[in-house]
Amino acid sequence: xxxxNKCETCPAHIQxxxxxxxxxxxxxxxxxxxxxxxxxxxxxxxxxxxxxxxHTGNWPGKxxxxxxxxxxxxxxxxxxxxxxxxxxxxxxSTDEEVARDFILFGxxxxxxxxxxxxxxERNLNLVLQILELxxxxxxxVNLIDEAKRxxxxxxxxxxxxxxxxxxxxxxxxxxxxxxxxxKMIYEVASGEYxxxxxxxxxxxxxxxxSAINELSEMLKMEYPNLPNLRWVALRLLEGxxxxxxxxxxxxxxxxxxxxxxxxxxxxx
Amino acid sequence: xxxxxxxxxxxxxxxxxxxLGEELHDSVMESIYAEAATIAGNSVDYMGNKKNYNxxxxxxxxxxxxxxxxxxxxxxxxxxxxxxxIGANVPSQMIASVLVDIIHPALRTLFIDIGIPSxxxxxxxxxxxxxxxxxxxxxxxxMAIFFPLFTFLEDLGYLPxxxxxxxxxxxxxxxxxxxxxxxxxGFGCNAAGVVAARVIDSPRERLIAxxxxxxxxxxxxxxxxxxxxxxxxxxxxxxxxxxxxxAGAVVGIAVLGILLSLIVSWVLSNTVLxxxxxxxxxxxxxxRPPKILQTLYTSLIxxxxxxLWRAVVFAxxxxxxxxxxxxxxxxxxxxxxxxxxxxxxxxxxxxxNGVIFLAYIIAIPANEIVIPTILMLTVMTxxxxxxxxxxxxxxxxxxxxxxxxxxxAGGWTLLTGINLMLFSLIHNPCSxxxxxxxxxxxxxxxxxxxxxxxxxxxxTITFFTTQxxxxxx
Numbered sequence: 001x002x003x004x005n006k007c008e009t010c011p012a013h014i015q016x017x018x019x020x021x022x023x024x025x026x027x028x029x030x031x032x033x034x035x036x037x038x039x040x041x042x043x044x045x046x047x048x049x050x051x052x053x054x055h056t057g058n059w060p061g062k063x064x065x066x067x068x069x070x071x072x073x074x075x076x077x078x079x080x081x082x083x084x085x086x087x088x089x090x091x092x093s094t095d096e097e098v099a100r101d102f103i104l105f106g107x108x109x110x111x112x113x114x115x116x117x118x119x120x121e122r123n124l125n126l127v128l129q130i131l132e133l134x135x136x137x138x139x140x141v142n143l144i145d146e147a148k149r150x151x152x153x154x155x156x157x158x159x160x161x162x163x164x165x166x167x168x169x170x171x172x173x174x175x176x177x178x179x180x181x182x183k184m185i186y187e188v189a190s191g192e193y194x195x196x197x198x199x200x201x202x203x204x205x206x207x208x209x210s211a212i213n214e215l216s217e218m219l220k221m222e223y224p225n226l227p228n229l230r231w232v233a234l235r236l237l238e239g240x241x242x243x244x245x246x247x248x249x250x251x252x253x254x255x256x257x258x259x260x261x262x263x264x265x266x267x268x
Numbered sequence: 269x270x271x272x273x274x275x276x277x278x279x280x281x282x283x284x285x286x287x288l289g290e291e292l293h294d295s296v297m298e299s300i301y302a303e304a305a306t307i308a309g310n311s312v313d314y315m316g317n318k319k320n321y322n323x324x325x326x327x328x329x330x331x332x333x334x335x336x337x338x339x340x341x342x343x344x345x346x347x348x349x350x351x352x353x354i355g356a357n358v359p360s361q362m363i364a365s366v367l368v369d370i371i372h373p374a375l376r377t378l379f380i381d382i383g384i385p386s387x388x389x390x391x392x393x394x395x396x397x398x399x400x401x402x403x404x405x406x407x408x409x410x411m412a413i414f415f416p417l418f419t420f421l422e423d424l425g426y427l428p429x430x431x432x433x434x435x436x437x438x439x440x441x442x443x444x445x446x447x448x449x450x451x452x453x454g455f456g457c458n459a460a461g462v463v464a465a466r467v468i469d470s471p472r473e474r475l476i477a478x479x480x481x482x483x484x485x486x487x488x489x490x491x492x493x494x495x496x497x498x499x500x501x502x503x504x505x506x507x508x509x510x511x512x513x514x515a516g517a518v519v520g521i522a523v524l525g526i527l528l529s530l531i532v533s534w535v536l537s538n539t540v541l542x543x544x545x546x547x548x549x550x551x552x553x554x555x556r557p558p559k560i561l562q563t564l565y566t567s568l569i570x571x572x573x574x575x576l577w578r579a580v581v582f583a584x585x586x587x588x589x590x591x592x593x594x595x596x597x598x599x600x601x602x603x604x605x606x607x608x609x610x611x612x613x614x615x616x617x618x619x620x621n622g623v624i625f626l627a628y629i630i631a632i633p634a635n636e637i638v639i640p641t642i643l644m645l646t647v648m649t650x651x652x653x654x655x656x657x658x659x660x661x662x663x664x665x666x667x668x669x670x671x672x673x674x675x676x677a678g679g680w681t682l683l684t685g686i687n688l689m690l691f692s693l694i695h696n697p698c699s700x701x702x703x704x705x706x707x708x709x710x711x712x713x714x715x716x717x718x719x720x721x722x723x724x725x726x727x728t729i730t731f732f733t734t735q736x737x738x739x740x741x
Binding site (some may be wrong): 009036039090118120121122125127128129146151152153154155156158159162163173191195198201202203208211214218219221222234236237238239244247248250 | 292
């Protein structure tokens, strides 16, 4: 087992998946995904981090294709991918699939989740779903200036403790909080900050816990290093076609097994 | 290698799924919502004050109300057009006076003085340079006003409200509600609107949005609309009414475009592109004060200069073609004149004329150069003395009044004006848009359909307009 693990966790292996997702990995140390609900200012955060000028607009669904950019911090190079905004990762629209596949199969080093401070409760639904997929995330509570105007205050320490990830308050249009966000992205990417993300519990269904455990065990035997076993198990129990297909055509396995990698090399 | 273990896992999952029952998905969602509510409750303090939301909600109630929503929309549209019309006039004339009145003769003199053959001077200075200069002076000022205004409305958060108002109509037409957004983009540039249709997931609805985007009166066409409306509609009413009548006619054409895109969507979704309209979530974002400088920057650099550059690139070769059709002669008659004489009888059937037909063929690359082409060809065929700068030289008439005189001398009437406005709305998209449609749909068939369907519609509509007009007057 041990020898297998070494290969799977080696950066070159993860990179091959990102290359498959269309990311040019030459010349960058870490990959950052930018996720969040539509119209929370993801593109503005993206522009601030990268210095690019992607057109931003005040309407949901503006970012149609995946935008990419880069920045460096503390001598490390970061590649950042702006994912389309989505309300959840559960249903079947193309946007949601793009965002979910990227976080699930791309395994970015850090996922920055941008939320609207004035609509935190609704936005947290997506945050909780993303935290099921990945352990390395930073929450960027954007539009904090607007929240202030509406007399809303947010206790970021409490929020961070409850979610188990760093929380940064930001007003990206005014560049407020961007430096702090950069610092937290770096700390999570470099492993200085270890996230302990909140996992969904208390599902109101008597048999669910044992079913998840049973299926997780089976998945673990097959994919010992998959970081989000519980989530995959839950999706399979809910009958998510995309995940069923991923098991069928061994897409999940690509993350895991060295012989698959060998096959790819042989094809070349 | 058989994926046996995978199959085992899937079988187990199916077995457990049946045991757990159908409500599992709902329970999962409920627990997520409950969790989110608890966390938010613990870390967000509203200070018992939700008054500011009420302001947003009040504005929304007005701008999306059943009775006021549409009138407000049309008024805003009219206001944007009106500001563009009155604001663009003076800078347009200033740019034209430099590029056309000063630089053009200077270049000509220079070329002649250093002994360059006259046909080269004609082709490059009278053809290519003048076409580029015309496009810059006619397009730059209105775009520099229109695009920031449009971006301003977008940043403010008004566009989703437009989509909200229009959603019901589009759904009834069997199209996607987001088509309202792509349609709005089309008012800036149809090629941009076609690309924006990517926000629509369903291929069927996306195709409908792409095909009908051409009915959004694009930036390249409303200078034509404004000029012709000023001459023929504004000229047909008492002077104190002229401004309102002109703006009204232009808005009328834009609204007709919206109606046509709804009708064509409906026909398509009931014939070749059958299917149900799919649902989508549209969150009305809060109104946000736009950042003026950034709005100016993005709309001027990203939109205005981008579109302008594209227009110049297409206009320059078109200018050379115009010069050629007017100057290459067979038996001492320009080939342009042959084509016009041949097309005239057919065109009159549709209340247009041969000049307009030829202009629309030459101007396929860019709608912006239709009017200058028409003026040049009209002068050539009508043998008007004392205006223009010689055969095949595109020129800007000194004022709206002299443009009107040229057109009237070319046999234009109120009917020709109305029909040109209609045909300018309803004809093939420009070549950039056609190419974009091909790239987005990856289908020659749909690109061809999007090209010829509007031409047939336009000719049909101008034909009936002509017959009715002749019955009445």
